[in-house]
Amino acid sequence: MATTIYLFRNDLRLSDLPGLAAANRAGDILPLYILDDVNAGDRALGAASRWWLHHSLQSLADAIADSGGTLNLLQGDTNACLQDLLSTGNINAVHCSRAYSPWEVVLEARLRDTCETMGVTFKRYPGPLLHEPEHIANQSGEPFKVFTPFWRHCCRAQSPAQPLPLPSRTTWADPLTQRASLRDLALLPTKPDWAAHWPELWTPGEEGARDALAHFLRERVSGYAKGRDHPAENATSRLSPHLRFGELSPRQVWHAARACLQQEPVLEEQINKFLAELGWREFSYHLLFHFPDIEQAPFKAQFEDFPWLGDEALLKAWQRGQTGYPVVDAGMRELWHTGYMHNRIRMVTASFLTKHLLTHWRAGERWFWDTLVDADPASNACSWQWVAGSGADAAPYFRIFNPVTQGEKFDAGGRYVRRWVPELADLPDRYLHKPWEAPEATLREAGIIIGETYPQPVVDHREAREAALAAYQQIRKG
């Protein structure tokens, strides 16, 4: 009987995996996941992502066990691990889904070579995208650099492949004798276990992902277009970590959303808005694949010379949610406590770091990489560059969010700020987003002493804004 290794990567699910389905048709499947911090290098998963990965692997292992198999875990250089396995001689093929970040692309090529050398078939299948990046190009055959035409092109292109159902009757190969346990991978935080309460917030795994999608399309999508901007409202899908680890494929999301639209045509605006977010994810991967430098280097070259300030104390205040700007602090604390931050608040906090604090977007990117459960190599880098103004189709540099105005607009009732910055909870709405302007008596009544119970703003908005614009003038000619 032929045995195929199915190498799981960013696709921790069993449905809609063409490579798994093909392996299934060929014979026995040896399901394998390798935690590869060696090849990932400085793109090794961050702490919050590791928490997610642990539970996602647990869920996948359970699902495989339900049909009589065992998910094999290994740790180390994927190529070396695979070489070891193939040298035992009873593996016929290796299948996997594509992955599109630079180190994963490089690794894929090495795996192909290794397999060829050892006389084993290596097959890779479409990964977690709607369209293969090579298939999307503008009229001159170049990659897109602007979102709108990119997404228009995607929407008009051939519809993404119809998702495959769960394979029926899988025959799993006997487990490896030498393999790691989930505990060996040491993915969970210990002392302190800052994620102890996270299982109440999230359900990693294919089933949790499917439920989250169904729940969103059933309950939330009808108010999406407006609600998505209000962080206290539960209006977004929160699918990002599920997509990040491939517990759900974007193809499944796309087709589920289209089916929903078919049933309820009045939802067209809402669903198109939602799908456009999937579009931004797709666009980020398109950029990362065609311009792999975008992880590190500004897409717009003139930003190489940007005079970043690099003040460590300010960075620390931002990370800890102690900037003195309530909306910013609320966001940074939400992130720290839940591994997640509402999208609008991501824009506000990122704008604050890069523009008000003149701190390099890479410092923010690293922080998000470590603390977000949905930290995604493409979305994270591209979105930070977008906010900073150095990215493809980026927000113009002079688009500087006013943290007070943003708070008043999108958290008018103050529920978001009060939840995450409880020391301000008793301030009336009128001053909640600018406590430094509250009269003495109001502060006293709310039990607030600026500079003691809540920080003085670390920078003055007006001055910071002007300093940012002045810094931009220095690089503008390019």
Next chain:
DNA sequence: TGAAATGTTGGGGCG
């Protein structure tokens, strides 16, 4: 997927 500065308009109070 902004914000601030600047310009324009129109209603209402008032001499």
Next chain:
DNA sequence: ACGCCCCAACATTTC
């Protein structure tokens, strides 16, 4: 009745 001023509301442009 009329012009004048003030200012809010909205529109445009500038960063």
